[in-house]
Amino acid sequence: MRIEAKCILYDIQLAISRIQEFTHDANLTDYQRNAMMRSAVERQFEIIGEAINRLSKIAPESASQITARRRIVNFRNQLIHGYFVVDDRAVWDVIQTHLPTLASEVAALLQEA
Secondary structure (H helix, E strand, C coil), X not given: CXXXXXXXXXXHXXXXXXXXXXXXXXXXXXXHHCHHHHHHHHHHHHHHHHHHHHHHHHCHHXXXXXXXXXXXXXXXXXXXXXXXXXXXXXXXXXXXXXXXXXXXXXXXXXHHC
């Protein structure tokens, strides 16, 4: 795996870790009431989506092992371009339901590297 691909995977891993840190011990109501937490989480999701998009271009074989890669990039695009209609419940659902899977897939890719 190219060094650039590894760096991108580390960026994704760091963004995941930050989201988990920002939302630790929080619930949906806490998330909805805390503008700083929402902004911070959304920014990390933007980083994840952009990083996966770049990974798809420079290391498609690695990117293909991220099962929801297209949905993640689309989610990033929605956060950036549709910022005025971001559904906090949907973001919270991604944190609770899909982020652990992404974390496992990225960890496995880094383990292989």
